[in-house]
Amino acid sequence: MSKKDPLAFEVFNEIGIINQLTSASFTAVLPRGMTIAQFTVLNHFVRLGHEAQSPAQLAGAFQITRPTMTSTLARMVKAGLVAIKPDPGDGRGKLVSVTAEGRKMREICLQRLAEPLADADAALSRETLAALLPLLQDVRAKLDRLRDRPPE
Template identity: 40%
Template sequence: MTAAPQDPPLFALLNEVGIIEQLARNRFDAAQADGLLLSHFILLNHLVRVGDGTPPARIASALQLAKGAITNTMQRLEDRGLIRVEPDPEDGRGKRVFLTEAGRARRAAAVASATDALAPLLADLPAGTCDALLPGLRAIRTRLDRARDG
């Protein structure tokens, strides 16, 4: 269900983004031949975006998840050989998370399979729709990221 016409534009926009995310999530999960879950992909994608060597607590904060949820996801990805977790050389109690080559390849394969699954559904949109929307959506995400980080 979409937002009511009288809703403020910001709410209506975020509502549409949320609905798109839910629909895309289901397509993403169905497109993964080996059962890679979106929650696992999100961690792989985060490491590609921000770089290797990120501490688990920083990942949990960025993804707004409990540390236990990140620990569980990391364990599953490590068991599959998609990441490796190493001691933090600067903090003897801490850890750092690194993508393996298999993890980079699996992330790329997930992007390709999700794109293949979603592209036909959006083929009739006007040319350039996604390119036109990205700058504004990135600006909103950047501001929300900054607000989260305080």
């Protein structure tokens, strides 16, 4: 890194590299046919407790295009992980919900992730992880607010 690089760039570059490293190790242990994108959709529903969301809401939450989300959801529907039904409040809209099979798959994925997570626990002290978590949560919350800010 050049000394002229902005500090925020250096921090986000490190986070990006960490994301690449963890994505590769996670992908290696996920069940056959399961992708990180599919797992994150399942985790999103379970973590936030959403019953149903539109494909557009999901695309916005993940900061991806609607066609990309539609493609991911189509594979998930085929695998029985999510269901897509008409939105009763909007005749043209659709609502996506996680199925019991999707919840079960999330749990299977978490079990499969135990080894890479244990490796991370062994490489990083609990103190380091405990210190990082609130800092990262604060960064995420602030970036969420920036993302949701209307354009000027």
